[in-house]
Amino acid sequence: MRITVLVLLLALGGCATAPHSINNVCSVFDQRDGWITDWYSDAKQAQQAYGVPVPVLMATVRKESGFKARARPARKWILGIIPWKRPSSAYGFSQALDGTWDRYKRETGHWAAKRNNFGDAIDFVGWYHRKSYERNGIPLNDAYDLYLAYYFGHAGYARGDWRSNAAIRNYAAATQKMANQYAAQLRSCGR
Template identity: 60%
Template structure:
């Protein structure tokens, strides 16, 4: 291949490669499809999720159901902005960002405790590792089973302080989110057995 041909391939291929890396999977309710869509040599989501499972003891279906509920597998997900006078964009409702929707302070704690100094919330492997770290700390601190997606998600969404105070107990929406996340983890678990 000549230098000009290589440059042409790079000019065409690089934007397509980058666009593929930046986009969320289309079929987010099927774990096999999610992994098939993100099976690149640079960005292999199944390998990242399996590494996290081995590291923290939180199953791939629980990890992936949490990420699905939090961001819909969108790496640049953020909460909406408050509106000033009903139409002027103001501050965001929280500092949540990325696949895991980790808050600034909790992400900083994760980075400090794990030594993963280059971690980014919009990189799937780092975000799924964060989810595993968070769920494992919840399990260790509150005695929640590592397979109890419902309770793990309640703690994830509420934060450890809110979970320990029981702020979720009167929050019907949060309990519904936790049930949905649990149901998705069970669905993913069944699907994963068929696609391995």
């Protein structure tokens, strides 16, 4: 009995930490392929549900949270010593904002979804990218523009808010590069 509990606690503890080698999607999937969680299956389900390729989904999560379940934006500090508010309500693997997450749950009926659950978060990313396709005509394999819409929101993307923000355009380019790299890696590891 004690051994079973110890194994379960160790396995659950491993789920709470970010995988190692996050720049290699095959390695990420290998590290999270078990009886408690199977990230590859979760990503494939999101791909099937929304039509967004697995490499685009995974590159978005990689860029947003580094695959950290409880990621949050850094707090602001007053006088460098007093912790203050966070700049947004972004949280979890997908860094979804409170209001957008609530809308996702309402529209999909996934009322129990949690932002720190990988399966729920990757489904959210697929859902959001699908909305970007429907509202802004962004191809589902275009990680660059999908990331811009993800960051600025659908209306902000349509207005072109991203045009004056070189830093976010660089993030979007890095996301596209990561998606391309992940696609090549997936082909090489037979997934």
